Amino acid sequence: MSTEITTADINVPGHVAVRRQIQPRRIELHVGVGLILAVVVACLVIPILDRTDPNALVALPLQPPSAEHPFGTDMVGRDVFIRVFTAGRLDIALAALGVLVPFISGTVIGTVVGASRRRLVDTVTMRLTDCVIAFPFVILVLVIVVIIGADTRIPLLPPGAASVLVAVWIVNWTTYARLARARTHVLRQEDFISAARLLGFSQARIVARHLLPSVWPTTATYAVADALVLVSLIAALPFLGAGIQPPTPEWGSIMYEGRGFLLQAWWISFTTAGVLLVLGTGVMLVVDALVSNPRRPRLP
């Protein structure tokens, strides 16, 4: 995939290039950002406006959506609406934390390795990342979660969060490192890097001042998509007996608990799924807009 935007859209053999200015996919970007903001703002504001305890039993169990409880009540009588948006805070925060650390470490490692002239450093890193990519992400994370143990805690985060985060940090830098390395290899050919070398700048200065500013936009684009992968992962873990422990509201555990009541109370799982899907669609639209390649020829 290329983020390049060509100006010569129609290339007529015979060398007449009809130039047409290509707009980046503005609409997709705006709608995407709008959807993400809608969910984030709802998660921030709703628990403030309605200070009901998400674990309080507010009504009869399994009540369908109503004006009082827009997403109905769950199998013990808790308000799903409050639970979903309280859970959103945790899920989004965990995904952000899970993305941020590997994004920074992976980008730096990949750039340093890519800029390094030592073959061995490059080979070892690439073999390691090859290997991590061979594993199903979920399974690798679960193994690490088990080794770290459920009792490890990070302040402010609920039980179960620490092991998941650490596991993601251990695994996920590899993808960023690969992307950063590939980008660095392209940049190394460019004149401004050669010029910096000829001027005798140190390797550290070249990496920090010249390479990283051009590398991070590439890995940042991936980070947007990765955030969605992490939200999905965190929400999927309860289905495999891991993740955030109930009764802390979390999207995955709400859907997992609701799974047993699909016929009696579809709203427990599906309102949660709907909110997650709105967020996911927003993220996908932003990713599309960032990586889209707008060349579109026609079949004669």
Add this chain to the structure above:
Amino acid sequence: MLVVRTTFARALQIVIVGLFVTVGTNLLVRLVPGDPARAILGEKASPEVVRALRHELGLDQPVIQQIARSLGRLVQGDLGTSFGYRGQEVASLIGPGLGVTAGLAAVAIALSLVVGVPGGLWLALVRRTEADLIGRLGTTVLLALPSFMAALILLYFVSLKLGLAPAGGWAGSWPENARYVWLPALALTTYLGPLIARTVRQAALDAIGQPFVEAARARGVPRRRIVACHVLPNALLPVITLVGFNAGILVSGAVIVETVFAVPGLGSRLLQAMSTRDLPVMQGIALVTAVSIVLFNLLTDLLNIAVDPRIRRTH
């Protein structure tokens, strides 16, 4: 020659995967502060179980010796013993599950190809912008939908409401499994299918823009033949790599979807192992799936060599 080199590279990757699992877990176990066996099993575990795990993890030995011991066992095909099912071999525990998960993944890939290839080609050929818009929007929403949510939605509507499929379970033998497999496979298709459709669409559009399509048209080759023989093969080429690249994600999805539909594959085994913190079994599942994925990637490599005459030449 190229085939040999490709096979060798993948074999090497399998060796590295084995090394990685063994060395990685042994080192990680020692990095955890406090008593690792206690950390894994939690506060409530009985002292005997903790002691058994300490021995299994080789915590009573130096780390180098323990790594060497694990590697030695691995070379002999011994994945260790489960301590959730006392004394049972990990290999015999996860063997049947591997077959089930592989079957589910294979059906999902087949379904994705059946949906994605014609879908993507259609999106490339219809020039009307509405179809393009619906296609892009549809694939975007589906790609944003995690497999387990697709599984829940399909379970509710197709199985519980319409009664078109069993709500879960497994027949245990083919082709009787078909009745049970198609709904979980469809849940996985909601991810891979749109991805294939998008790739085929883009590759088909790239092919349509190539001079050889125009040249074929200029010498009077019928449109249907141009689509079937010039555009389609070139559009299918990147799909092979795409499916290979997504094998890991597909298996990740499969283990979760299995737990929704109570399919007795690796996912269900994983769930059991999680509940008892059965590290050897989980390690075994990780290793077996990784090796399977590398082997599958070897298959896609060879397929690429077989269908693209240019690769044979340039290497």
Add this chain to the structure above:
Amino acid sequence: MTEMLLRASNIAIEIAGLELVSNVDLEVDRGHSLGIVGETGSGKSLTCRAFAGLLSPIGGRISSGSLWVGRQDATSPDTHAKAALYGRVVSLVPQNSLMALNPLMRIGTHLTETIKALDADSVVQLKARAIDLLQRVGLPDPERILRQYPHQLSGGMRQRVMIALAIAGRPELLIADEPTTALDVSVQKDILELLRRLTHEENMALILISHDLGVVAAATQSVAVMYAGMVVERGPTDTVLRQPRHPYTQALLKARPTIGHTGRLMGIPGAPASPDTWPSGCRFAPRCPHADNRCDAKVPTLETIGGGHVGACHRLHESLVLDLSKKDLLSS
């Protein structure tokens, strides 16, 4: 008695609302060969795409004038009639032979699918006909080439394959768009010789597009010089290249290196005009050393010089003749 195969009267070609080619008048008779020369962006390739029916894929159309190919009106929307035209009456040898062949398809399949599409009589002996075509374009060991993929052939061999594909439908008019541009000089000569031989043997007409005056001089009987989307001079190749009357043709010939020439080469000052800013008068005027007030005010039309030689210049009949008869152009 001659039969006219192609007649373009006053055609203009538009892409995305931009008129890229204007007022082109060209005719080709059976057995005749016409060269079209011009620099990048002069509209020569676009004109030949129009002749080969390949405007619609790039979003172009003939916006005015008439174009007759064979006995058919090529501007009419009758797709059925057009299908009988392209490949059969008029056929194109494309520019880039590597890109113009499907990389995943054997040469043999390219040939057989074309024969099936164009030549109903030969369907029973597809392979024999394919081998025959390869032999006629001078490819050795045709049996082997049928089994090969495009990337396994050299550029010259691929160009021969493209020519074999182009003549599969026994066309009456062959259009070759820069057929030798991507080739080595020695191979160029062979390909030109092949085109000349084939058109002669099959009594085909040939339109050869090139930016290389030497190529056109070697292979064509008449030539049209295009600049900025218009034909500025046209006539027998020999006359036009030896006694060019249009200042642009003259400048083009002076800019060309020849063996034994020791002085400085004369470049053409300025840059070619761009389609969105065509000058209102003569399009060459801004770069023309002889331009005066008339040239900026009015577009010159083609005027007869004599012997089929025409030119579009306000000062055509003044004494601007450049005699190049001593220059060793035609033998190169």
